[in-house]
Amino acid sequence: MPTEETGYDPTLGRKFIFVTGGVMSGLGKGITAASTGRLLANAGFDVTAVKIDPYLNVDAGTMNPYQHGEVYVLKDGGEVDLDLGNYERFLGVDMTSDHNVTTGKVYKTVIERERGGDYLGNTVQVIPHITDDIKRRIREAAEGTDVCIVEIGGTVGDIEGMPYLEALRQFAHEEDEEDLLFTHVTLVPYSKNGEQKTKPTQHSVKELRSIGLQPDILVGRSEEQLDPSTKEKIALFCDVPTDAVFSNADVEDIYHVPLMVEEEGLDAYVMERLGLTEEALPAAERDDRWRRLVTRERTGEVDIALVGKYDLEDAYMSVHEALKHAGLERGVEVNVRWVDSDEMTADGDPSGEHAERLRDCDGVVVPGGFGSRGTEGKVEAIRYAREHDVPFLGLCLGFQMAVVEHARNVLGLSGAHSAEIDPDTPHPVIDLLPEQTDEADMGGTMRLGAHETAIEPGTLAHDVYGDDSCVERHRHRYEVNPTYIERLEASGLTFSGRAGRRMEIVERDEHPYFLGTQFHPEFRSRPDRASPPFVGLLDAVLDESDPRDEGESGEEVTV
Numbered sequence: 316m317p318t319e320e321t322g323y324d325p326t327l328g329r330k331f332i333f334v335t336g337g338v339m340s341g342l343g344k345g346i347t348a349a350s351t352g353r354l355l356a357n358a359g360f361d362v363t364a365v366k367i368d369p370y371l372n373v374d375a376g377t378m379n380p381y382q383h384g385e386v387y388v389l390k391d392g393g394e395v396d397l398d399l400g401n402y403e404r405f406l407g408v409d410m411t412s413d414h415n416v417t418t419g420k421v422y423k424t425v426i427e428r429e430r431g432g433d434y435l436g437n438t439v440q441v442i443p444h445i446t447d448d449i450k451r452r453i454r455e456a457a458e459g460t461d462v463c464i465v466e467i468g469g470t471v472g473d474i475e476g477m478p479y480l481e482a483l484r485q486f487a488h489e490e491d492e493e494d495l496l497f498t499h500v501t502l503v504p505y506s507k508n509g510e511q512k513t514k515p516t517q518h519s520v521k522e523l524r525s526i527g528l529q530p531d532i533l534v535g536r537s538e539e540q541l542d543p544s545t546k547e548k549i550a551l552f553c554d555v556p557t558d559a560v561f562s563n564a565d566v567e568d569i570y571h572v573p574l575m576v577e578e579e580g581l582d583a584y585v586m587e588r589l590g591l592t593e594e595a596l597p598a599a600e601r602d603d604r605w606r607r608l609v610t611r612e613r614t615g616e617v618d619i620a621l622v623g624k625y626d627l628e629d630a631y632m633s634v635h636e637a638l639k640h641a642g643l644e645r646g647v648e649v650n651v652r653w654v655d656s657d658e659m660t661a662d663g664d665p666s667g668e669h670a671e672r673l674r675d676c677d678g679v680v681v682p683g684g685f686g687s688r689g690t691e692g693k694v695e696a697i698r699y700a701r702e703h704d705v706p707f708l709g710l711c712l713g714f715q716m717a718v719v720e721h722a723r724n725v726l727g728l729s730g731a732h733s734a735e736i737d738p739d740t741p742h743p744v745i746d747l748l749p750e751q752t753d754e755a756d757m758g759g760t761m762r763l764g765a766h767e768t769a770i771e772p773g774t775l776a777h778d779v780y781g782d783d784s785c786v787e788r789h790r791h792r793y794e795v796n797p798t799y800i801e802r803l804e805a806s807g808l809t810f811s812g813r814a815g816r817r818m819e820i821v822e823r824d825e826h827p828y829f830l831g832t833q834f835h836p837e838f839r840s841r842p843d844r845a846s847p848p849f850v851g852l853l854d855a856v857l858d859e860s861d862p863r864d865e866g867e868s869g870e871e872v873t874v
């Protein structure tokens with residue numbers, strides 16, 4: 316029950332959906348949760364999400380994207396887990412760093428408070444001090460919304476996750492039963508003879524119950540929909556009604572998960588359990604833009620090369636999604652062709668399998684990155700796009716390498732490079748600004764989050780954005796070196812977007828579409844609000860080739 320000391324105000328009417336995972340990680344519980352959220356938003360509710368990452372890092376900023384997937388950047392500059400990107404894209408909301416709770420953040424706060432003498436001589440402990448801070452963070456992030464989805468990373472039973480599950484147990488104790496829902500997502504594997512096995516689910520629910528948590532809803536991830544007998548078995552052993560057991564089968568495109576979840580009736584069940592049915596918009600009045608968008612017929616397909624370091628494709632998740640969104644906007648299928656920059660040679664023409672793949676593509680994207688590995692391959696890919704009039708989009712490091720490529724091969728500044736990658740380059744066309752190096756402290760400071768760029772009228776960038784300015788998210792340290800700008804511009808480049816002394820957008824005068832951005836437009840791209848530079852790239856490709864459908868003209872591709 317709500318109590319005074321919890322600070323909970325029952326009049327706010329907030330509802331919480333807690334999502335835990337069992338058996339193994341990587342089941343896509345975030346997508347299941349985000350899809351449920353999308354459906355609640357379609358029904359007229361204000362939905363937000365909190366992702367809990369039980370690791371000790373304070374944020375994801377220092378984590379290697381080739382091990383953990385991309386570092387997603389929020390408008391406030393928060394460097395967060397890529398799941399937040401999925402929540403922003405599915406829910407259509409902008410979040411802040413407060414929506415990514417990590418063990419590092421929680422302990423940092425509690426330890427700082429302890430040092431500040433806030434605990435009045437008490438022993439500072441996991442329970443109640445850590446758990447109180449966890450609950451406070453969840454409640455604050457939920458403020459002002461109708462429903463808050465809270466996803467706990469990892470699986471039940473992980474040591475790191477224990478304080479969070481204990482905090483959830485307390486939550487259940489403190490709030491009205493009608494305001495909380497516990498959803499547990501587990502794996503339902505198949506036996507050799509094709510039978511769906513529920514034992515792992517039973518074990519993981521047992522584990523959950525031993526901590527004092529009883530799930531209200533079970534979602535079984537499996538290749539196919541759960542058989543009715545599987546659902547009954549899970550219901551019986553896990554103590555939930557059969558109609559509280561849902562399947563989440565494999566789909567080719569994650570944007571179809573909300574449609575599948577709706578078909579299963581998960582959203583209807585959630586609304587009923589949370590007492591939201593009456594407030595929900597009637598079915599006929601619900602927002603069906605998502606469905607229309609993702610089931611839209613495609614009139615052709617295009618192949619776009621994404622030139623990066625491919626230890627893990629998730630490292631480029633938002634770029635991949637932004638390309639998909641541009642495809643949704645233009646009604647074409649975008650096939651992303653992974654081209655490994657490590658595999659490309661720096662001497663002369665690209666050669667080998669990856670270079671060939673590059674040559675087969677209609678457009679080239681060079682995404683962001685750090686460090687020297689693969690940069691020469693990226694420069695080669697850019698050179699190829701420039702020399703062959705292939706539509707090109709460079710993002711952050713891709714923008715910087717476009718400047719390097721031009722300096723070397725057009726302006727003839729041999730050995731030109733970014734000082735980040737070659738500190739001894741004779742021509743540091745990309746460098747820290749003098750004011751960054753002057754102040755010792757500033758040298759390593761990353762420029763993060765949303766910043767405004769002024770766009771020069773009459774340029775490609777202005778056509779693309781249709782505006783005199785844009786606000787996009789950043790994550791970089793290095794800049795175009797001001798001492799080279801005049802020479803770069805006199806030889807065929809235009810810096811059409813600027814923020815004071817910082818060059819933000821570059822384009823080529825003589826090229827069908829050659830655009831580079833120091834910012835990361837992919838982080839603002841949404842299925843129903845495709846990012847302008849990505850749509851521009853697609854338009855240039857479609858202009859060149861007419862919607863390509865491999866000779867079978869007129870045949871429409873449906874998803």
Ligand code: GLN
Nearest residue numbers: 683684711712791792793
């Ligand atoms: N490494 C480059 C910089 O720090 C580019 C960063 C990026 O691509 N996100 O400026």
